[in-house]
Amino acid sequence: MTGGRVEQAVRESYGRLVAILSARGRDIGAAEDALADAILAALEQWPDRGIPDRPEAWLLAVARRRWIDRARRATTDEALSRSLALLTDIADEIDLAAPNFPDERLKLLFVCAHPAIDPAIHAALMLQSVLGLNAARIAAAFVVSPDAMGRRLTRAKLKIRDAGIGFELPDRRELAGRLDPVLDAIYAAYGHGWDSPEDDSQRHDLAAEAIWLGRTLVELMPQEPEALGLLALMLHLEARSPARRGTDGAYVPLSEQDPSLWSHARLAEAEAALASAGALGRPGRYQLEAAIQSAHAGRRLTGQPDRSTIASLYDRLYRASPRLGVAVGRAAAVAEAHGVEAGLRCLAELDRGRAEAYQPFWAVRADLLARANARGGAIEAYDRAIALATDAAVRSYLTERRARLMS
């Protein structure tokens, strides 16, 4: 048997097992450590002896035993008594012979995005505890050092343990407020944002993991339209990734992308998810964002995007969620539907203090001014956009646009 198959078997189970162990022990760090021991044992034993009939039960039994071993070595009375109390719970509540284990991953997702935990670490916590990504890989995607990410993750897990955050699902009244941070964290993990061209391999890799989280959430909450909306949004953006760069690696904006390069399988899946969300009759931010992407994708059938639909969807999204990124996207959509001057008016209404440091604001403004033949203002805006661009391909795209104005 190959190591690859063992790894795959472990991979499928990882999040479910961390969730079961940590929901009982209320300690994600200890659950991960115990499971890591069990996985190590599996990697040693399974290639020779074969994968057991019920790999999850095997891993859970070993993890539980290792957790007990570790607890016995606890050096302080308090730590020992706490560990033993928790382990009694684990032993009592997990029936290893049961045909199916309860799926506690939803509780784990809600704990990772609990309002008592710094929102900046929600996405990283989910990627680690639900998908088993290591801190170094998460750190690379979040552009921080592996040490710093490791420390932040450890601190968050200690806070969850010590503050006594319960592994319970929020009740119906609270659900709406508690679901948003879960959705936001998954979208943050997707990390692409609005047509961001960041596609170096590590980032891209993480996009696939975030989509996995999105699928998991839909599987766990099939009646939640915003979970479906988020999945549809991520699949739409992902469908376009093959068209985001030219053969020479240059940035290709959405309006200039070749629709035949878009992934039709992903688009079809995105449309299906969005239709299921719509059928539930509770619109929301992620469904609106997905609907905007869906309208853009309509260009592959009609040759032209439905500009007035896109602009009116942006109006609704802006009313529901008046964020800077949405405001700038709306200005661009309004310009397409109702003319450059209308788009510029939308930009002029924005709080300049906030917009000042936001690269897309300057890029959209530059484009609209150039189309309005306001050369001086356009060149100035391109300069600001170029200075703020973090992606080299975007920078050279903007530089080339600016050069066209000079000729």
Added chain:
Amino acid sequence: MQYALLFYENSQQFMTREHDPETVAYWGAWKAYVEDISASGIVRGGEGLLGPETATSLRIRDGQHQVQDGPFADAKEQLGGFFIIEVDDLDAALAWAAKAPCAPYGGVEIRPTLTTM
């Protein structure tokens, strides 16, 4: 789990305690909250505190006692009282914190106690 609920009030609320015509409503709200939380059986201790203008702070530096008029931090919100409660988890503590009369004006800090460890 045992938690301390630390009630922070703003200076307006501290003033209201004594001088304002709203003082009856202020104390009425706290009385109702205290009765409510006490009746639930989760309270292990607690007190209301006199205002920050009555506070005295002490530090010892290089063996010298440094006594100061006033609280440590010159913040807009100041500690006005606390409860020690015994509940299942943070969400249960948060639910009690959300009912405190000071929550809409000042705020409540929730801390697990050391005895929980």
